[in-house]
Amino acid sequence: MGEFLTDLPRYPFLQHALLVGALAGVACGIIGSYVVTKKISTIAGSISHTVLGGLGAARYCQVVHGWDWFHPLYGAVLAALIAALVIGLVGMKARQREDTVIGALWAVGMAAGILFISRTPGYSEDLMSYLFGSILMVSAGDLWLIAGLDLFVVVVAALFYNQFLAVCFDEEFARLRGVRVEGFYLLLLCMTALTVVLLVTVVGIIMVIAIITLPAAVAGEFTKRLWHMMLLSALLTVAFTTAGLALSYGPDLPAGATIIAVAGTVYLASVVGVRLFRLKR
Amino acid sequence: MSPVDAVRVSHVSFSYDGTPVLEDVHFTIPQRSFISIVGPNAGGKTTLLKLMLGLLRPSRGTIEILGMPPAKARTRIGYMPQHVQLDLQFPVTVLDVALMGRLGRRLPIGPYSRADRAGALEALRKLEMQDLAGRPFMALSGGQRQRVLIARALASEPQMLFLDEPTANVDMVVETELFELLHEMSKTITVVVVSHDLGFVSQYVQSVVCVNRRVMVHPTASVTGEVIRDLYLSDVCMVRHHHRDG
Numbered sequence: 140m141g142e143f144l145t146d147l148p149r150y151p152f153l154q155h156a157l158l159v160g161a162l163a164g165v166a167c168g169i170i171g172s173y174v175v176t177k178k179i180s181t182i183a184g185s186i187s188h189t190v191l192g193g194l195g196a197a198r199y200c201q202v203v204h205g206w207d208w209f210h211p212l213y214g215a216v217l218a219a220l221i222a223a224l225v226i227g228l229v230g231m232k233a234r235q236r237e238d239t240v241i242g243a244l245w246a247v248g249m250a251a252g253i254l255f256i257s258r259t260p261g262y263s264e265d266l267m268s269y270l271f272g273s274i275l276m277v278s279a280g281d282l283w284l285i286a287g288l289d290l291f292v293v294v295v296a297a298l299f300y301n302q303f304l305a306v307c308f309d310e311e312f313a314r315l316r317g318v319r320v321e322g323f324y325l326l327l328l329c330m331t332a333l334t335v336v337l338l339v340t341v342v343g344i345i346m347v348i349a350i351i352t353l354p355a356a357v358a359g360e361f362t363k364r365l366w367h368m369m370l371l372s373a374l375l376t377v378a379f380t381t382a383g384l385a386l387s388y389g390p391d392l393p394a395g396a397t398i399i400a401v402a403g404t405v406y407l408a409s410v411v412g413v414r415l416f417r418l419k420r
Numbered sequence: 421m422s423p424v425d426a427v428r429v430s431h432v433s434f435s436y437d438g439t440p441v442l443e444d445v446h447f448t449i450p451q452r453s454f455i456s457i458v459g460p461n462a463g464g465k466t467t468l469l470k471l472m473l474g475l476l477r478p479s480r481g482t483i484e485i486l487g488m489p490p491a492k493a494r495t496r497i498g499y500m501p502q503h504v505q506l507d508l509q510f511p512v513t514v515l516d517v518a519l520m521g522r523l524g525r526r527l528p529i530g531p532y533s534r535a536d537r538a539g540a541l542e543a544l545r546k547l548e549m550q551d552l553a554g555r556p557f558m559a560l561s562g563g564q565r566q567r568v569l570i571a572r573a574l575a576s577e578p579q580m581l582f583l584d585e586p587t588a589n590v591d592m593v594v595e596t597e598l599f600e601l602l603h604e605m606s607k608t609i610t611v612v613v614v615s616h617d618l619g620f621v622s623q624y625v626q627s628v629v630c631v632n633r634r635v636m637v638h639p640t641a642s643v644t645g646e647v648i649r650d651l652y653l654s655d656v657c658m659v660r661h662h663h664r665d666g
Contacts, residue, residue, distance in 0.1 A: 176510055298529050305520045308510055315473060316576065317495040317524035363556040365511050 143388040153384075155282055156274045156394070160380030162285055163337040166292040168373025170334040171355035172365060173327060177307045180352045182328065185241045186222045187335045187347035189248025193218025194266050195255030202259050211266065212284055215339060219332035222248065227328045231321055272343030272395025274384070285340065288333045295330060296369075303327060304365055341380060342395035353402040354379060357409045379405070424487040426451045426580055426610040427472060429635075432481030434467060441467050445481070445635040451579075454606035456621040457614045459631035465614045466502060468631055469582055472612075473499060486579065495524040498578030500569045502585040502614070508558040514568050515553040518544050521575030543574040546601060562589035570598070580610040587615070599624045 147153050174183050197214025200206040222244050230237040256263045268276065277285070296303065305313035306323045314320045331351075338347045358371035383398030427449035434442040441464045449455050459465050470476045471483055474490030485493035498521065518540035519532055532540075544550040547567040552560065557568065566589045573581060581602070587595040602611050603624045615621045622628060630636045 176507070178507075301519070301523060301532060304512070304516070305523055308512060308517070308520065309506060311475065311501060312499065312520060312572070313523065314475070315494050315497065315499050316520065359509075359511060363511055364513055364516060368511050 141389070143385045146388070151279075152275055152277075153388075155277045155279065156384055157381060158282065159274055159277050159285055159337075160341055160384060160398075161377050162289045163334075163341045164376035164380055165373045166289045166334045166337055167351055167376045168354060168358075168371075169296045169369045170292060170331050171351045171376070172358065172369045172372050173303060173307060174331060174351055175355040175359060176365065176368075177327075179328075179331070180348055181238075181241050182223075182226050183331055183335055183351050184348040185226065185245040185248075186219050186328075186332050187339065187344050188245045189218045189222040189251075190215045190336060190339050190344055191252030191266075191269065192248040192250075192255070193252075194269055195252035195259070198263060198266055199255040199259045202261060210280075210284075211269075212281060212336065212340075215269075215336045216288070216333065218248065219336050220329055223328035223332035224325060227325045231324070268343075269339055270344050271393060272339075272341055272346065272398075274341050274380075274394050277340055281340065285337055288337055292330050292333055292337075295326070299323065299326075300366065307365075342398050346395055346399045349399045350376065350379070350402060353399075353406045357406050360409050360413050375402075375405070424451070425449060425484070426453070426486060427612070428484040428487075429468075429472070430482050430484075432471065432478040432483060434464075434471060434476065434478050436467075440633065442471075442478075442631070442635070443633055445631075447629060447635055447637045449610060449612065449629075451486075451610050452606065452608065453627070454603060454611045454625045455613070455627055455629060456618070456625040457612060457629045457631055458616065458618045458621070461616065463632040465631050466584055468629075468635070469584055469612075469614055473497060473582065495576070496579040498573035498576050498581045500566075500573045500583045500586055502588065510558065512557050513553065514544065514549060514555050514557055514560070515540060517557050517568050518553075518571045518575050521572040524576065539577060540571075540575045543571040544568070546574060547571045547598075563591065563594060566590060567594075567598075578609065580612065581605065582612045582614075584614045585616070586613060587617070595620070 143153075147157070174180050193214035193216070194211040195214075196218070197209045197211045200209045201211075226237065226240055226244065229240045252266075256266055265273070265276065302313070302318050302323050305316065305318055306320050306327070310320050334351070335347050338350055342350045354375040355368065355372040357375055358368045362368040362371055379402045380398050383401045384394050386392070386401065387394045387397035425448045427447075429445055429447050432442060432445040433440065445468065457465050457468060467476065471478055472485060472490055474494050483490055486496060515537075519536060521543065522532060522536040522539055541550055541553060544553055547570055549564065549567050549571055552564065557565065560568065566586065570583065570586055573583065583602075586598060590598065599621070602613065605611055613621060613625070618628065627637055627639050630638065
């Protein structure tokens with residue numbers, strides 16, 4: 140902890156990591172609240188795992204076909220958006236298939252990533268590090284992409300807050316009020332996809348589902364309105380990523396896993412604490 | 421007086437996966453009237469309402485609402501659904517829910533205006549729920565929730581009001597108050613109420629649309645025990661009542 144504080148002003152990579160945690164935290168608080176209240180956390184999990192396919196495909200194109208501009212994070216964004224649209228459209232056109240498609244994309248995305256990586260000559264260890272998070276490896280260039288995605292998610296969520304709220308609370312009524320329910324649902328899934336990509340850099344593909352749901356679930360215990368939940372959830376996420384980074388730095392623990400451990404502990408404590416408090420009264 | 425009917429249903433049939441639910445339904449509802457749709461369970465009442473809202477499409481026939489296709493007219497309709505499958509963990513207040521009725525009356529972007537809030541609060545006031553505006557929706561009783569959902573339907577300042585079983589969770593006193601309120605409102609807008617309780621509603625409404633796969637329309641005065649028996653195909657208990665407008 141002390142080491143973290145003394146090194147923070149000296150190393151830009153630590154500052155980048157903190158900044159990424161904070162940026163991702165804001166989007167995560169907003170989108171996580173929708174994911175929890177709309178109960179689409181498995182969709183978020185599935186999108187997250189397709190990201191490996193995107194990362195792998197982009198790196199393959201870079202190395203094998205010489206598409207230098209195709210940064211792995213662009214591949215991640217593309218794969219996440221495609222997964223979101225496929226799941227969204229299947230859910231609307233054939234609801235009973237939705238669950239199957241979520242599971243299929245989850246595994247197939249992963250498989251595609253592993254295959255692409257195995258066929259890419261040279262060093263691809265860094266892609267595998269996306270599985271468990273690589274917040275300390277974020278470059279200044281990544282930072283701009285992350286800030287852009289973050290800004291987009293926050294602005295869209297703020298502008299259409301009322302529509303998203305109505306769609307999540309009562310789809311049929313929203314439709315009767317002239318809200319384009321399908322469009323907003325797909326937009327919400329796409330924003331979830333972008334947020335997932337942000338979070339993949341922080342905690343990794345496998346643990347995204349936890350960081351997107353746990354802070355929102357904790358916030359849900361203490362708030363009565365959706366935007367209060369978003370605000371508290373965003374603050375919690377930033378606190379979790381910062382605490383996770385600080386705690387992991389000294390003993391050289393993996394940052395992503397430490398962040399998730401902090402989030403999980405706080406979630407458990409809040410759930411138990413709230414229940415005990417109610418029992419006592 | 422506008423010559424356009426509030427509802428014009430012409431020879432409409434509808435079936436779910438081949439099972440006919442409604443057959444050759446044909447009726448009109450004039451504007452500024454108070455109508456009840458009654459019939460046995462699974463007789464097609466809610467289906468008829470959803471067809472009129474454009475949520476379902478008829479297999480045959482046409483429906484016009486205020487001279488327009490239902491999907492076009494729907495933002496002029498205030499709707500309260502039956503058995504709402506709402507997540508009671510959802511973090512919304514009573515006012516948040518009522519405000520949803522204002523969507524479709526406003527720019528599709530940005531926060532609600534002062535007028536929206538005033539409209540939502542006014543709708544809550546009509547149902548005596550304004551004091552609970554800041555309460556979490558999930559903390560309310562079933563009857564209170566129902567009233568909030570009616571307020572949400574009213575908040576859009578609709579030209580028509582469709583309520584599906586609005587008194588399912590409320591006691592007799594509230595039911596009477598509610599029908600007094602709806603009766604008052606039917607002087608300016610068209611009110612359509614789905615109910616299984618014919619005896620009670622018939623003292624307020626002008627005509628009754630009886631749905632049991634087929635549809636018959638009766639002026640309230642002619643609703644007799646025999647009509648009801650035909651509709652339900654079994655004896656029903658008829659509540660004696662006096663007509664307010666003779």
